[in-house]
Amino acid sequence: MADAVLQLEGVEKRFGALEVLRGIDLDIAKGEVVCVLGPSGSGKSTLLRCINLLEPPNGGRILLEGNEITAGRGKNPLGVDYVRRRVGMVFQQFNLFPHKSAMENVALAQQTVLGRGQKEAREKAAGLLERVGLGDKLNEYPDRLSGGQQQRVAIARALAMDPHVMLFDEVTSALDPELIKEVLDVMRELADEGMTMIVVTHEMGFARDVGDRVVFMDQGVVVEQGPARQVIENPKEERTKRFLGLVLEH
Amino acid sequence: MDVIIEQYFDLDIIRDNFSVVLDGFEQTLLLSGIAGALSLTWGLILALLRQLPGKAMAPVRAVTIAYIDAFRGIPLLLIMLLVSGGFGALAADGTLPESIGIPRWFGKPDPFWYGVIAITITYGAYMAEVYRAGIEAVPGGQMEAARSLGMSHRESMRYVIVPQAVRKVIPPLLNDFIALMKDTSLVSVLGFVEVVQAGRDIQSETFNSSALTLGAIFFLIFTIPLARMVDYMIARQQRRVGRGGGPVAEPAPAGAAGTGQTGGPV
Numbered sequence: 201m202a203d204a205v206l207q208l209e210g211v212e213k214r215f216g217a218l219e220v221l222r223g224i225d226l227d228i229a230k231g232e233v234v235c236v237l238g239p240s241g242s243g244k245s246t247l248l249r250c251i252n253l254l255e256p257p258n259g260g261r262i263l264l265e266g267n268e269i270t271a272g273r274g275k276n277p278l279g280v281d282y283v284r285r286r287v288g289m290v291f292q293q294f295n296l297f298p299h300k301s302a303m304e305n306v307a308l309a310q311q312t313v314l315g316r317g318q319k320e321a322r323e324k325a326a327g328l329l330e331r332v333g334l335g336d337k338l339n340e341y342p343d344r345l346s347g348g349q350q351q352r353v354a355i356a357r358a359l360a361m362d363p364h365v366m367l368f369d370e371v372t373s374a375l376d377p378e379l380i381k382e383v384l385d386v387m388r389e390l391a392d393e394g395m396t397m398i399v400v401t402h403e404m405g406f407a408r409d410v411g412d413r414v415v416f417m418d419q420g421v422v423v424e425q426g427p428a429r430q431v432i433e434n435p436k437e438e439r440t441k442r443f444l445g446l447v448l449e450h
Numbered sequence: 451m452d453v454i455i456e457q458y459f460d461l462d463i464i465r466d467n468f469s470v471v472l473d474g475f476e477q478t479l480l481l482s483g484i485a486g487a488l489s490l491t492w493g494l495i496l497a498l499l500r501q502l503p504g505k506a507m508a509p510v511r512a513v514t515i516a517y518i519d520a521f522r523g524i525p526l527l528l529i530m531l532l533v534s535g536g537f538g539a540l541a542a543d544g545t546l547p548e549s550i551g552i553p554r555w556f557g558k559p560d561p562f563w564y565g566v567i568a569i570t571i572t573y574g575a576y577m578a579e580v581y582r583a584g585i586e587a588v589p590g591g592q593m594e595a596a597r598s599l600g601m602s603h604r605e606s607m608r609y610v611i612v613p614q615a616v617r618k619v620i621p622p623l624l625n626d627f628i629a630l631m632k633d634t635s636l637v638s639v640l641g642f643v644e645v646v647q648a649g650r651d652i653q654s655e656t657f658n659s660s661a662l663t664l665g666a667i668f669f670l671i672f673t674i675p676l677a678r679m680v681d682y683m684i685a686r687q688q689r690r691v692g693r694g695g696g697p698v699a700e701p702a703p704a705g706a707a708g709t710g711q712t713g714g715p716v
Contacts, residue, residue, distance in 0.1 A: 252598055254594055254597065254598060280597075281600050281602070284597065284598055284599065284600040285600045288598075288599075289598040291591060291594070291595065291598075293589075293591050295589075295591040295592060295594065295595035296595075297592065297595070297596075297609075297610055297614075298614065299613050299614055299617065308599075308609055308610075309596075309599035309600060309601055312601055312605045312609060313599060313600040313601055313605070314600075354595075357599065358598075358599070361599060361600060
């Protein structure tokens, strides 16, 4: 793929004897929104964590914008920082820094990693928090924010680094149902603006409507992938059908 | 009964020797303050060395753990004797420069500084363990979030982990400080006159223990409010946890993703 932002070739990951990823091949184009579905334990989260090297893969290659980031396992010539400055990640548990305000959460890494001045970092933070609908919560601390608000701060925090790719790891799974929409809306906007996104999710509606492509994983392999609507409405593989049947029943 | 009261609470003796005992207690406070500040710093340094990631740092971690194990297991009095006798001898034969072997910094005599050094060596090891507990109590997701933003291990520790860890361990550190303050009395064996030695001198002159009682009262004036403050802070922290202070109080998600605390470039 000529304009691939990310290329995964035979990516493997083991935890001891447990093979979590068993050879994943995946190309992600610029501006593409790829939703990863699958039962728990299928390796979806591990896949994301391998892409930003929170978990170094045990085998295979990952290329970010044409540059290999996995060469020599742990001896990546570009360094993990190269990857993490270009790949933003949002976690299921938000992981906001509880001792810092919303503004400071978004400004901190801009200052320490990108070397932006405090004024610039704070202006950028304020702008991003405004954009995720939290312009009135700049100085609130995380424990004063709802789960949905915290997750939107976390998205703003990742965006502040001007990432080329955003990874979303079940970002609505820890939220109360009524708070899910506000987070998905932010993600939808981001997709509309052309951000390249890999979204591990159980939100079928989001995957169908926002995803360009759906990847269905089970037991550490990609079972099926294709245009979002097609995979969700007309899955070819038996395992995909069974999973979607269970999920869509409710 | 009167005999007992007179032995421990003779008001004449207390009045006559008040300023001497108070002077001694001033030295106790000075020792506690300096040794306390140095122990807090040294303990944090040890705790951070112990947390350095990666294979290359394994020897540093091993040496740090050995240090902490050793000095938590040796009586402070013994360390004081090792430091005072050893340093003096090493200065005498020229191994150590005299300014270090027989320290008389800031107009304080060498037993004062031997005491400070010995207390810092020992309490640094205790406090390192307290800091470690605090660092380990910060959820693994915090380090992951910081690293995923491109921050280095060092930046993540400095801006994210340590500030949270220190807040958690202020009460136990204060407890250690109370213990440290009491242990400064051991410096009396090196010939330094702090509050206990001042009381003992008066005791041996008068055959009456009231000056020591006065010293005990001085200690209590400091240690009881400190202990109350610790209780208050712990109670406040527990209230905050009870309220569920956001995701910080929640356990990490289970599942194949692991906790991220295992090796790797996290």
